[in-house]
Amino acid sequence: MGPIRPLLAMTSPIEHFTSKPLFSVFGLFNFTSHMFVVTLATVVLLVVMPLIFHRRPLVRSGFGNALEAICLYLREEVARPFLHERTDKYIGYIWTIFFFILTMNLLGIMPVDKIVLLASGMRLRHWGGAPTANIWITGTLAFCAFLLFHMAGIRENGLVKYIQNFSPKVPWPLMPFMFFMELVSSCVRMFSLAIRLFANIMAGHILLAALFMFIVIFQNPFAATASTLAQVVMTIMEIFVAFLQAYIFTFLTTIFIGMAVHPEH
Amino acid sequence: MTWRWVFTGLVLLMVFTPLAAAAAEDAHGTEEDKQNIFIGDFWEAIWTLLAFVLLLVVLWRFAWKPLLGALQAREEHIQRQIDEAEKVRQDAEGVLTEYRRKLSEAEQQGKNIVEQHVKQAEKEAHGVMAKAEQDMEAMRIRLETELEKSRRLAQKELLEQSGQIIFNLGREILGRSIETDDNQRLIADAIDRLEHEQNQQLLDARLPDEEAEEGQ
Numbered sequence: 001m002g003p004i005r006p007l008l009a010m011t012s013p014i015e016h017f018t019s020k021p022l023f024s025v026f027g028l029f030n031f032t033s034h035m036f037v038v039t040l041a042t043v044v045l046l047v048v049m050p051l052i053f054h055r056r057p058l059v060r061s062g063f064g065n066a067l068e069a070i071c072l073y074l075r076e077e078v079a080r081p082f083l084h085e086r087t088d089k090y091i092g093y094i095w096t097i098f099f100f101i102l103t104m105n106l107l108g109i110m111p112v113d114k115i116v117l118l119a120s121g122m123r124l125r126h127w128g129g130a131p132t133a134n135i136w137i138t139g140t141l142a143f144c145a146f147l148l149f150h151m152a153g154i155r156e157n158g159l160v161k162y163i164q165n166f167s168p169k170v171p172w173p174l175m176p177f178m179f180f181m182e183l184v185s186s187c188v189r190m191f192s193l194a195i196r197l198f199a200n201i202m203a204g205h206i207l208l209a210a211l212f213m214f215i216v217i218f219q220n221p222f223a224a225t226a227s228t229l230a231q232v233v234m235t236i237m238e239i240f241v242a243f244l245q246a247y248i249f250t251f252l253t254t255i256f257i258g259m260a261v262h263p264e265h
Numbered sequence: 266m267t268w269r270w271v272f273t274g275l276v277l278l279m280v281f282t283p284l285a286a287a288a289a290e291d292a293h294g295t296e297e298d299k300q301n302i303f304i305g306d307f308w309e310a311i312w313t314l315l316a317f318v319l320l321l322v323v324l325w326r327f328a329w330k331p332l333l334g335a336l337q338a339r340e341e342h343i344q345r346q347i348d349e350a351e352k353v354r355q356d357a358e359g360v361l362t363e364y365r366r367k368l369s370e371a372e373q374q375g376k377n378i379v380e381q382h383v384k385q386a387e388k389e390a391h392g393v394m395a396k397a398e399q400d401m402e403a404m405r406i407r408l409e410t411e412l413e414k415s416r417r418l419a420q421k422e423l424l425e426q427s428g429q430i431i432f433n434l435g436r437e438i439l440g441r442s443i444e445t446d447d448n449q450r451l452i453a454d455a456i457d458r459l460e461h462e463q464n465q466q467l468l469d470a471r472l473p474d475e476e477a478e479e480g481q
Contacts, residue, residue: 014302018302018304019304019305019306019309029306029308030306030308032306032308032309034305034309035308035309035312035313038309038312038313038316039312039316041316042316042317042319042320045320045324046319046320046323046324049324049327049328050323050324050327050328052328053327053328053329053331053332053335054327054328054331055331056331056334056335056338057335058339058342068332071332071336072336075336088333088337091329091333092321092324092325092329092330092333093321095324095329095332096317096320096321096324096325096329097317100317100320131313134304134305134309135302135303135305136305136306136307136309136310136313137305137309137310137313139310140309140310140313140314140317141313141317143310143314144314144317202302
């Protein structure tokens with residue numbers, strides 16, 4: 001254990017997925033590893049989605065069919081129960097946020113940094129990571145959702161009526177209190193969206209790192225085998241969590257939009 | 266409409282920028298950042314926002330719009346097919362009702378025709394039976410009459426032969442011949458007497474039947 005201590009002390013379970021500066025852009029800001037993965041996810045989606053969906057066959061097949069099944073599920077089973085006749089007005093945002101988060105989650109699981117490192121002849125380090133384990137990024141997505149559901153509420157109901165709906169029908173002495181509570185609640189929704197996604201993805205990556213550490217700590221074949229098997233299982237579960245968290249973020253955003261545009265519900 | 270949203274988002278970003286920048290300064294300030302799970306940069310937020318807005322605008326135009334169009338076209342196609350199927354079903358139901366009505370009418374007509382024919386056949390059968398009975402009765406009467414005629418003829422012949430035998434016996438026994446005229450007269454008398462007796466028997470036989478019919 002003696003010689004390993006310095007190694008363990010130097011190794012952090014969060015280091016493999018946290019944001020690292022890669023290079024400076026005009027001395028204005030640092031281009032980070034998470035920015036790279038966000039860009040990669042954007043490019044992938046900008047290429048794949050139009051390629052698949054620009055054609056309009058009556059029935060799709062293969063990967064296009066799978067993507068369309070997901071889109072159809074989000075439209076009919078997630079959005080329509082809350083948005084009703086306004087579904088198609090907001091479905092583009094819902095699809096975009098789902099696939100954006102999903103792609104970033106999946107790229108976070110993939111060893112993108114190792115692939116880039118190998119491809120660059122061991123020159124480019126840290127070109128990867130899990131952007132959805134970054135509170136700034138999940139916070140931005142939650143902020144977008146926050147903006148969207150307030151703007152949708154104002155757009156569908158008008159500013160005055162929307163603000164009036166913040167206070168439910170209660171005896172007038174309670175109204176200011178309820179108004180304040182609803183105002184706080186609408187902000188809390190944004191934070192809950194951001195923290196849920198961030199915490200779940202980060203916890204998964206820390207767990208994988210901790211499992212990997214067992215190999216270094218115990219240094220025997222049994223521990224290595226058990227750790228590797230556990231990592232395989234947990235990685236499969238992380239893939240599931242990637243889908244699940246993207247779905248939960250999308251689902252909650254849809255509910256918030258629905259609550260804003262249909263305050264009577 | 267999308268540009269209005271983008272513009273509003275950017276305005277709000279500008280409002281929040283000072284606050285977030287201050288937080289970013291704090292987050293990147295020390296060497297302990299390597300162990301900080303909240304490590305990040307405000308520029309990452311800006312970058313993510315720009316990437317997301319770009320993605321939203323481009324995908325809306327080049328992916329979601331065609332997809333929505335395809336889905337709506339498919340829904341319309343399916344709805345049209347359902348409507349057509351419903352119309353065809355209603356038509357088929359109408360035709361089925363019409364056919365059932367016609368079938369019912371045909372069944373009723375068939376029953377009526379069968380009943381009519383059965384009645385007619387029964388009537389004809391009764392006619393045939395009556396005619397057959399009439400024919401049989403007529404035949405019976407004719408046969409009876411012929412039989413009676415034959416019986417009378419046979420009886421007459423028997424009497425004539427009996428007279429001739431008596432005549433021959435008398436000539437043999439008495440040794441003389443009764444005159445032919447006498448003989449003939451005797452025979453004729455015997456025949457008349459026999460006929461008279463027979464007629465009397467017939468009358469006697471008919472009288473009780475007539476009395477019985479009158480009584481009824």
